[in-house]
Structures are given as structure tokens and as C-alpha cells.
Amino acid sequence: MKFKKVALASLIAVCATSNALAADKKVLLKTPIAFGSHLPALGTPIQWFSEKISQTSGGTIKMKIYEPGKLVNPPEILDAVSTGKVNSGYAISGYWQGKLPASAIFSAIPFGPEAPEFMAWLFFGNGLKLYQEMYDEGGFNVKVMPCAIISPETSGWFRKPIDKPEDLKGLNMRFYGLGASVMEKLGVGTVQLPGGEIFGALEKGAIDASEFSQPAIDERLGFHKVAKYNYFPGWHQQSTVFELLINKDTWNEMSPVQQSAVETTCMATMTYSIAEGEALQFAAMEKAKQNGVEIRYWNEEMLSLFKNTWMEVVEEKKAEDPFFNKVWEDLSTFRAGYALWASNGFLPRETKAQ
Structure with a gap:
């Protein structure tokens, strides 16, 4: 009898989820990208996201990618998403530092955190909160999500x-x-x-x-x-974060299930991008x-x-920008704490096994 009750409850939950998905309004994300989708770990992650989001959303969200300059030029992606010219875009926040000086902190920081530390600050520190706050205070009508990350570049x-x-x-x-x-x-x-x-x-x-x-x-x-x-x-880019921007009107029209699908798939895409990037570099060198x-x-x-x-x-x-100062001080506080772990938990470079 107990097994039958559990099975019935599971069936009801599955049906409720299926009904919720069926009721969700279908969304097409028209997404200009800043980097060619053929470039490994730079453009391939958003291609991977576009393939997976249809599955994770139960077919209610699809993404159409536009290569750099085909619909919107890369430097114009933020404005295009904010104004609704397109409803989403994939880029790197440092492109907007002329308008938002602190934006570059959320992409790549000289002598800054490596990928694990960067993600720790974003997802378990105040990073994501400050990231969205920057766009909100700047008057941009966008929802931002980190959606890929790569490890060091050459300098x-x-x-x-x-x-x-x-x-x-x-x-x-x-x-x-x-x-x-x-x-x-x-x-x-x-x-x-x-x-x-x-x-x-x-x-x-x-x-x-x-x-x-x-x-x-x-x-x-x-x-x-x-x-x-x-x-x-x-030294200038020990790790680099890439962002998915979604027009806030589009985002607010999505159901909680759809929003969760986008956020979860972006987090999965971060895993995909760092793994792909790490796997390819030594052969290229x-x-x-x-x-x-x-x-x-x-x-x-x-x-x-x-x-x-x-x-x-x-x-x-x-000194030039109060919000830059706010973000920098928060990141610095997080890194000062993280240093206790980093200095004790990892082998120094010269003693790592070859």
C-alpha cells in the first residue's frame, strides 16, 4: 500500500510538471553573439547552450544564434538587448566599460581570480548580486547570467x-x-x-x-x-567570464520553470566551457x-x-567611479578570505607533478 501511494505521488508530480511545461508560452531567444561559434571555448559554449536549452525547457525555449555582425555588431549587443531590438545576446561585459566602468571586473581582472575562485565569488559571494545591480543602476533593461568561463589566456x-x-x-x-x-x-x-x-x-x-x-x-x-x-x-586574464543577457521584459514573461531552465543550463555551460578549454590548450601549444x-x-x-x-x-x-570601488572592495574582501584556503590547499606551481 505504501509503495502504491509513493508511485501515485510520483505520477502526480510528473503530470504536474508536464502540464506546467505544456502551459508555458514558447520563447524564441534571438541571440547575436560576440565571438564566432566556431571558436573553441569562446564561441562553442553558446552553441552548446542553444542545443541544450530546448531539452531542459521541455521544448518551450529555443535559441537562434546570429554570428558576430550578422544582426548586431558585438559592441552594440547590450544596447540592442536592453531596448528590445533583440531579446537576448551573448558577449563579454568588458565591452561596456566605456558606459559602465565596473563592467570589466565581471569579465576579466588582471592578477585576478582563477576560474574556481571567480565562480565562488559570483555564486556564493556577492558577485551575481552586484553584477545585476550594475545593469539595473545603469538603466539597462537586462537580466544577466554568467554563461561560460575560460581559464588563462596568453598575454x-x-x-x-x-x-x-x-x-x-x-x-x-x-x-x-x-x-x-x-x-x-x-x-x-x-x-x-x-x-x-x-x-x-x-x-x-x-x-x-x-x-x-x-x-x-x-x-x-x-x-x-x-x-x-x-x-x-x-596576467591580464587569469579567467574570463562570458554573459548571457536577456531583455527583462522577455525574462519576466517566462515562467519560473523556464527561468530555472535558463539559469541551470548556463551553469552547465560554464562546466562545458572550462572543461573544453582546458582539454585543448596543450596540443595547440x-x-x-x-x-x-x-x-x-x-x-x-x-x-x-x-x-x-x-x-x-x-x-x-x-577614485573615478563609486560603483567600481564598491565592486572592487567586495571582491577584495572575498579574495582575502579565500587566500587562507588557496595558500594552504594547493600545491605550489613548481612542485606539481609533471
């Missing part, structure tokens, strides 16, 4: 060795986000170019150097053909060496220079 492709601070002065370099402010203070002229334009700019000499992403992604773009010195570690690329690790003088200059940039940005 640049150069035509010549960079051994001392003087070697940077006068260079023209493609550089992203907060790291660009560091390079500018060191005498580098920086420009923000989309991935598809970097190779041509390097080849024609319009820029002398470039950073973009991880080795497997940079390989696809052919940087090794025009620059033979690839520097590590990616080996191939780069075979193609004549010299893989270099920044010397201590240069790393100290980058870090000290970064702290100068932080103080300037805190």
Missing part, C-alpha cells in the same frame, strides 16, 4: 622579444579590458579589435603585437604566422612550437612591473 603575441620595460614603449598592440589600461601606462598604444581583424592588422603592420585568447583559439586565427614570440602567463613559435614566460621584473602598474590603475578607477 600576447610579439614580433620581437620583450625582456625589459623599455621594450614595450612605442608598441601598438591590440589589448582587451582592464589590462589595456596597464599597457597604456607602460607606453603601449592599445586598440580594441575584434578577433577576425587581428591577423590582418598584424600582417599589414598596423599593430605590432596582440593578445586575444587561449592558444587553441589563437591558433585558429593564425597569429603564429606573423608573430613568433608568445608570452605567458596571462605543441603545434605552435612545431610552427616555430617561441613560448616564453615573463621574467620576474616584467611580472612585477605589470602588477605594480595594475595597482596604480585600480586606485585611479576606484
Whole structure:
């Protein structure tokens, strides 16, 4: 008798869920993306999300992806989603730092947290709350969700060795986000170019150097053909978060079940993206060496220079923007606590097994 009651209760629950899904209004998310869906760990995660969301929502949510520039240019995605020109978009928040100075913190932070620590702050600290608050206070009609994350990038492709601070002065370099402010203070002229334009700019000499992403992604773009010195570690981007933006009107019209499906699938996509990225890099680095690329690790003088200059940039940005200061102080408090765990829980780099 007890088994029959449990079975009946389970059947009722399944039927209730099925009825709720059947009653949900169908949603088509028209989603311009900032990175080509062919780029591993950069564009592939949103492609994966688009395939899974139909399943996790019981077929009530579908996503149509528009490649970069096909519907909306990447720098215009936030405005397009906010105004309802499109109802969703996939990008990186640092693109909006001209409008929202703190936005770059939610994408990549020089000498910042690696992926596990970044996610810990977002999901179990105040990160997500502050992330949404930034858009709300800025007057943007969007719901934001972290929807992919990758581990360190390379910190640049150069035509010549960079051994001392003087070697940077006068260079023209493609550089992203907060790291660009560091390079500018060191005498580098920086420009923000989309991935598809970097190779041509390097080849024609319009820029002398470039950073973009991880080795497997940079390989696809052919940087090794025009620059033979690839520097590590990616001090400017130890991890990078990508965001799914949904117009708030669209979001509020979704049922709780649909909203949960989107949020859960984004969290799953973060797992997918970090795993894919970690799996691909060593083979790409080996191939780069075979193609004549010299893989270099920044010397201590240069790393100290980058870090000290970064702290100068932080103080300037805190003074310029109260919300940047608010987010930075919260993140710093979280990291100070996390340091007790990080300094004791992990092996130092030089003692890790090969």
C-alpha cells in the first residue's frame, strides 16, 4: 500500500510538471553573439547552450544564434538587448566599460581570480548580486547570467622579444579590458579589435603585437604566422567570464520553470566551457612550437612591473567611479578570505607533478 501511494505521488508530480511545461508560452531567444561559434571555448559554449536549452525547457525555449555582425555588431549587443531590438545576446561585459566602468571586473581582472575562485565569488559571494545591480543602476533593461568561463589566456603575441620595460614603449598592440589600461601606462598604444581583424592588422603592420585568447583559439586565427614570440602567463586574464543577457521584459514573461531552465543550463555551460578549454590548450601549444613559435614566460621584473602598474590603475578607477570601488572592495574582501584556503590547499606551481 505504501509503495502504491509513493508511485501515485510520483505520477502526480510528473503530470504536474508536464502540464506546467505544456502551459508555458514558447520563447524564441534571438541571440547575436560576440565571438564566432566556431571558436573553441569562446564561441562553442553558446552553441552548446542553444542545443541544450530546448531539452531542459521541455521544448518551450529555443535559441537562434546570429554570428558576430550578422544582426548586431558585438559592441552594440547590450544596447540592442536592453531596448528590445533583440531579446537576448551573448558577449563579454568588458565591452561596456566605456558606459559602465565596473563592467570589466565581471569579465576579466588582471592578477585576478582563477576560474574556481571567480565562480565562488559570483555564486556564493556577492558577485551575481552586484553584477545585476550594475545593469539595473545603469538603466539597462537586462537580466544577466554568467554563461561560460575560460581559464588563462596568453598575454600576447610579439614580433620581437620583450625582456625589459623599455621594450614595450612605442608598441601598438591590440589589448582587451582592464589590462589595456596597464599597457597604456607602460607606453603601449592599445586598440580594441575584434578577433577576425587581428591577423590582418598584424600582417599589414598596423599593430605590432596582440593578445586575444587561449592558444587553441589563437591558433585558429593564425597569429603564429606573423608573430613568433608568445608570452605567458596571462596576467591580464587569469579567467574570463562570458554573459548571457536577456531583455527583462522577455525574462519576466517566462515562467519560473523556464527561468530555472535558463539559469541551470548556463551553469552547465560554464562546466562545458572550462572543461573544453582546458582539454585543448596543450596540443595547440605543441603545434605552435612545431610552427616555430617561441613560448616564453615573463621574467620576474616584467611580472612585477605589470602588477605594480595594475595597482596604480585600480586606485585611479576606484577614485573615478563609486560603483567600481564598491565592486572592487567586495571582491577584495572575498579574495582575502579565500587566500587562507588557496595558500594552504594547493600545491605550489613548481612542485606539481609533471
